[in-house]
Amino acid sequence: MKSDVIVIGAGIIGSSIAYHLAQRKASVILVEKGDLAAGSSGACDGLIFLQSKKPGIHLQLAMESRKRFARLRSSLPVAIEYRECGGMVVIESDEELAVMHEFVKEQQKIGLDVTLLNANRARQLEPHLSEHILGATRSPLDGQVNPIALTLGFALGAKKLGARVITGATVHGIDTTSGRVSAVETDTGRFEADIIVNAAGSHAPEIGTMVGLPLPIKPRRGQIIVTEACRPMLNHCMISAKYIAAKFNPEIAKAGGEGISIEQTENGNFLLGSTREFVGYDKRTTSKGLQSIAAKTAGIVPALEQVNVIRAFAGLRPYTPDGLPILGPVADVPGFFMAAGHEGDGIALSPITGELIAQMIITGKSDFPLDAFRLSRFNVAREDGEVAHG
Numbered sequence: 068m069k070s071d072v073i074v075i076g077a078g079i080i081g082s083s084i085a086y087h088l089a090q091r092k093a094s095v096i097l098v099e100k101g102d103l104a105a106g107s108s109g110a111c112d113g114l115i116f117l118q119s120k121k122p123g124i125h126l127q128l129a130m131e132s133r134k135r136f137a138r139l140r141s142s143l144p145v146a147i148e149y150r151e152c153g154g155m156v157v158i159e160s161d162e163e164l165a166v167m168h169e170f171v172k173e174q175q176k177i178g179l180d181v182t183l184l185n186a187n188r189a190r191q192l193e194p195h196l197s198e199h200i201l202g203a204t205r206s207p208l209d210g211q212v213n214p215i216a217l218t219l220g221f222a223l224g225a226k227k228l229g230a231r232v233i234t235g236a237t238v239h240g241i242d243t244t245s246g247r248v249s250a251v252e253t254d255t256g257r258f259e260a261d262i263i264v265n266a267a268g269s270h271a272p273e274i275g276t277m278v279g280l281p282l283p284i285k286p287r288r289g290q291i292i293v294t295e296a297c298r299p300m301l302n303h304c305m306i307s308a309k310y311i312a313a314k315f316n317p318e319i320a321k322a323g324g325e326g327i328s329i330e331q332t333e334n335g336n337f338l339l340g341s342t343r344e345f346v347g348y349d350k351r352t353t354s355k356g357l358q359s360i361a362a363k364t365a366g367i368v369p370a371l372e373q374v375n376v377i378r379a380f381a382g383l384r385p386y387t388p389d390g391l392p393i394l395g396p397v398a399d400v401p402g403f404f405m406a407a408g409h410e411g412d413g414i415a416l417s418p419i420t421g422e423l424i425a426q427m428i429i430t431g432k433s434d435f436p437l438d439a440f441r442l443s444r445f446n447v448a449r450e451d452g453e454v455a456h457g
C-alpha cells in the first residue's frame with residue numbers, strides 16, 4: 068500500500084497530523100500498534116492550560132493552539148467537550164507567591180490575559196477553595212477538553228477526508244532507499260511513502276532507532292484519580308503553583324513535591340492528578356502516588372474528601388530534557404519528520420502541532436517558526452557517529 072505520508076502513532080499528535088494532512092488533500096496512512104488513543108492520550112487530563120507554559124516560545128505556541136479549539140468543536144465528527152472555563156493556579160506559600168508574581172509578569176509581557184488574585188477574590192470565584200490558600204492566578208483563556216474524544220475526533224475526521232487509519236499494526240522497521248525513508252514494515256504488512264512521521268509519543272525512541280537516531284525522549288509517569296460524577300462544584304480548572312515548579316524542575320518532583328491538578332469534566336467526574344515519575348515504561352498506579360494526590364487535592368478543595376473515588380490510572384508523558392516537543396524534519400534522514408516529546412502539554416498543543424507539521428510536509432514552511440523545536444538542539448549523535456542535523 069502506498070501513500071504520500073505515513074504517520075506512526077494514533078495518539079492525539081499523530082491523529083491531529085493525519086487530520087490536517089488529509090484536509091490539505093495529502094494521502095495519509097495512520098499506523099497504530101494498539102487502538103486509537105491507546106497511549107498517553109487516553110490516560111491523561113484534558114487541561115488546555117496556558118498559565119502552566121514557560122513564558123517564551125512555549126507559551127506562544129500554546130496561545131496559537133488554543134485559538135483553534137473552538138473551530139474544532141464545530142468541525143470534528145465527535146463531541147470534544149471543549150469548554151473555556153478559565154483556569155486558576157492556586158498559591159499555598161509565600162515562596163510560591165513570590166515565584167508566581169514574577170511568572171505572571173513574564174506571561175503578561177507575552178500578551179497572556181492573566182491576573183494575580185488575593186485569597187478573598189479567589190474564594191469569591193471558587194467558594195470551595197480551602198481557607199489556607201494565599202491567592203491564585205487566573206486566566207479566562209484556560210480551558211478543558213475530553214482528550215480521548217479529541218483524539219477520536221481527529222482520527223475519524225482524517226478518515227472521513229480519505230486517510231487510511233490502520234490499528235493493531237506495530238511498526239518494527241523503516242526502510243530507506245538511497246538514504247531517504249521509503250516504507251514502514253509492520254506485523255500486518257509493508258506500507259510505502261516518501262515521508263514518515265514519528266508521532267509515537269513516549270515510544271518515539273524505538274522508532275528513532277529504526278533510522279539510527281537516538282532520541283532524548285523518556286517516559287514520565289503520571290497517576291490520576293477519577294471520582295464519581297458530582298454536581299458542578301468548580302467553575303475553573305485548577306493546578307497548584309507547585310505543579311509549575313515540579314514541571315520545570317525534576318528535583319522538586321523527585322523530592323515528592325509535585326503539584327496537583329483538579330478538573331471537573333462535563334459529566335461531573337473529577338480528575339485529580341498527578342505524579343511526575345521516571346520509572347521506565349511502568350504504567351501501574353501506586354498507593355503512595357494515589358494517597359499523595361488525594362491528600363494534596365483535598366488540601367486545596369476540602370469538599371473532595373467527601374467524594375467517592377471510582378478508579379485510578381497512569382499514563383506516560385513523553386518527556387524531553389528542555390520541556391519542549393521535538394518537531395519538524397530531520398535533515399540527516401531525508402523524509403523523516405519528528406512530532407513527539409510534548410510531555411504534559413500534548414493535548415493543549417495538538418491542534419497547532421498537526422497544523423504546522425502538515426504545512427511543513429506540504430509546503431516546506433510553517434506559519435509559526437519551528438526552529439526552537441528541531442531535534443538538532445540536542446546535538447544527538449547518530450548511530451553512524453555523525454551528529455544529527457535538522
Ligand SMILES: Cc1cc2nc3c(=O)[nH]c(=O)nc-3n(C[C@H](O)[C@H](O)[C@H](O)COP(=O)(O)OP(=O)(O)OC[C@H]3O[C@@H](n4cnc5c(N)ncnc54)[C@H](O)[C@@H]3O)c2cc1C
Nearest residue numbers: 076078080100106107108114238268289382412413414415
Ligand atoms: C497523567 C497525565 C496528565 C496529563 N495531562 C495533560 C493535560 O492536562 N493537558 C495536556 O495538554 N497534556 C496532558 N498530558 C500529556 C499528554 O497526555 C501527552 O503529551 C499526549 O497525550 C502525547 O500524545 P502523543 O500522541 O504524542 O503520544 P501517545 O498518546 O502516547 O500516542 C503515541 C501512539 O503511538 C503508538 N505507537 C508506539 N509505538 C508504535 C509502533 N512501533 N508502531 C505503531 N504505533 C506505535 C502508541 O500505541 C500510541 O497510541 C498528560 C499526561 C499524563 C500522563
